[in-house]
Amino acid sequence: MFQALPYEGNRNDQFATVLEQLKSLIHNEPSSIANLANASALLNSFLPDINWVGFYLHDGTELVLGPFQGLPACIRIPMGKGVCGTAAAEQRTIVVDDVHEFPGHIACDAASNSEIVVPLIQGERLIGVLDIDSPLKGRFDQDERQFLEQFAGILTAQL
Template sequence: MAEDLVITRSADKEAQYLSLIPQIKALITGEEDQIANLANVAAALKEQFNWFWVGFYLVKGEELVLGPFQGPVACTRIKFGKGVCGASWQRNEVLVVPDVDQFPGHIACASASKSEIVLPLYKGAEVIGVLDVDSEYLGYFDDVDEKYLKEIVNLFNA
């Protein structure tokens, strides 16, 4: 059974990640259901950082299909290579987009989203989905987010 998260509201983003990651590990350890784990991770990230939108898209054929998320309603399906999520999947790399309106082919699921970070989610070497995080502020995500969000998505590939 899950315990309440200990939310650290410090000015230091790195300290927040360092507090949250062990809690996420404990939350998903021993639970084999991927959807349940993705749902709890999305909720933990949303609760800690209060981002505009945080969630997962899962690969189904040649599309990403909306998975567990926290935030306003979202695009349900994204084609391979389309938008930031589809591009991250296609390129097999993390994409940090300081201004989504400047990203060629950006899919505007919510007009309030201004910046985004997307990280591939793996099973072995295969991309099985992406973690998508949106902020309502321009230039919100940086190397600290990339470093620690990579650590979080890697928990699913352990």
């Protein structure tokens, strides 16, 4: 059973707590869908000022919507298109302070103003991306980037 804990201490302490919660949630769970669903719910409960968090999974040719928290979203994203498709194609994290300035941004929610996308990679294989949107410009900083990359690494090892 998951029990919400207060996130106390400095940000690094809070990040460490969430990473431990993730490990506990996915431990010995073979279902990728269940693990992705719980991971998106965990981030949604922890991160303030976000309006969408979830996953797009690589099906071999494009990204397809996976488990998420937020409003209904775009179902398919071509590789190399928008922030998600670009992060997937380049297999690197992308932080966008103002999505309206990103060439080819795919707007699924008009309220989104900033975004971070972290690729999920097993060895050389792209599994998908973790996508988080915020209504605030400049919402995601370097510390959160590092935390989310760690989060994605732990999660991907269990997929």
